Amino acid sequence: MDNLKGKTVSLAHGAGGKQTSELIDQVFKAHFANPELTSDDAAVLKMKEGKIAFTTDGFIVSPSEFPGGNIGKLSICGTVNDLSCMGAKPLYLSCAFVIEEGFPMEKLEAIAAAMEKTANEAGVKIVAGDTKVAGKGQVDGVFITTTGIGEIQEGVETSGFMAKPGDAVIVSGDIGRHGCTILLAREDFGIDADVTSDCAPLWGTVQDILSVTKDVHVIRDATRGGVGTVLYEIAEQSKTGIRLNAEAIPVQDSVKGVCGMLGLEPLYLACEGRLVIFAPKENAEAIVAKLREGKYSSEAAIIGEVTEEMPGRVVVTTEIGAETLLPPPGGELLPRIC
Template sequence: MNIPFSTPTAARRRPMTQKTVTLAHGGGGSAMRDLIDDVFLSAFSGEGRAAPEDQARFDLAALMARGDRLAFTTDGFVVDPLFFPGGDIGKLAVCGTVNDLAVGGATPVALSCAIIIEEGLEVETLRRVVRSMAETAHAAGVAIATGDTKVVARGACDKLFITTTGIGVIRAGLDVGVTKARPGDKVIVNGLLGDHGAAILNARGDLALDTAIESDCAPLNGLIDTLISAAPGLRMMRDATRGGIAAVVNELAEASKVGIRLDELSLPMRPEVMGFCEILGLDPLYLANEGKILAVVPAEESDAALAALRAHPLGREAAVIGEVTSERPGRVVMRTRFGGERIVDMLVGDQLPRIC
């Protein structure tokens, strides 16, 4: 059973009195209705689009007025801890899917939200997460239109997992994609790398750092609109989440059958994050980001792209970090700060589980 978040709250329902989530809240009966009414509908009200049906509904003609293709993407979120400097699992779940839509060139329209909750979770924790989702969705200009809740017994999941799925519309004529990079193109990022990975590791208490590094978690659809306008020849964008920048450039090199040359000295990175990586023996190229895109633009549009990004609050530290070459197609090479060269491959093991 799917619960559209626009279902009108029936007057007979009362606010929840329980302090923790019980199995009954996932049972499909009146306790589940109370939870949905009190926690979800109160936060998401006004954002939904559907009648009180098992589904959200959208007028196709209105979607077609905005573009010619529908984009559809999903992501599960299992981040640990639930709350961390700069964000929480709810903000992350909205930003992640908004960004997956936007990097494909789509204007986000609506999200769904399926939550799996561990019995015993404090209702107040759930409220905080849901409020954060609502605020982030509002900031991104996207509706959370429909959802589902399941409750599992203590020990069958860790607190709370969220899956968001998004639909968006791609405007006619816009065609970005990971196969489109050509030798000579410039590789750009919109700011400091590795903050999210470092913030999560630090929040887990694995390292007692004085500096609170904040996650860069943010919805990037506004920034991306700006970039598309400034660089109409834009080849591709991808958000550098799990697997970091290294995963994105490797996918790109392989899909476009080109070489990529990065310049280590040009990578924008906080000294704290670089220090953090040195202490832990981590490679910052593999650190997760939740508010960073990698974009490839033709060389002649590179200055305009960079200026547009830097004029946006989420792109002030944007930088050109490398270029596309015809050497060694499928390979990524980095000029190190010491003047040498090394191959940047995809992450082989796991660096940080439950980073998102």
């Protein structure tokens, strides 16, 4: 908006008076308007009978803008995807902003615009929110917390405890791009590579899976810690082992190049638009075929299987046929990626 050019957020915008109302009207209501959006203390919503999924997540990514998205898009995708992984159609979101004094209004408006666009794509409504302004240096630009409610689809039950020996392990696309994108965006290493975040809302992808079969044991989004961390979590929850085929794991060449230079493992780089799916082997090929028709899953692949051996461990069969233990996740590889 032209009237926001050159303006910044001040402490007065968080004081609850006229400036707060102007900020909400000019930035948030301008992008989030829908019949359920409330200015009261809580939104009043209609819900169907049945089970719901309910989740919340905080976003403090640095930098707040990156190739493929910004913190606003990320905040919608993160919560929509958490609901989707439970087989729940995303319905409603709330969002809370903590904004640093001096943050440019134009950047804030761009974040809200990205949230509007992504919420519309996901078919979810932003119905409530909160705005706080922190003093200079108390917040790194802007932090966002989103909370979501979704309607669990009939006949769907997913959990990390439900992985079974004989399940195929599927990823919905190439891995590690978000973590690699954020690493390069910080310009700490002076590496110039063409990498764009995979940040995307994935309810449509989950619908594609469920259109093939509802007999899906686990769906997880591989965010902080990447696919490797997700696999270890599921192996521990289900008390099973997981065997991966290194050749089958899709990784973009540019991501491979960056990982090679920096000694990183793509399996531990964050994704923000990729699912890890555990399903019976007899359904796996049909799931992958359907996913490859999708907007965000054209490189879906079967990358391994669940075994009874070595419960709680992840083993990788290398390109030369040797087997090696995937090192368990530890430490903090890339802070502030979501």
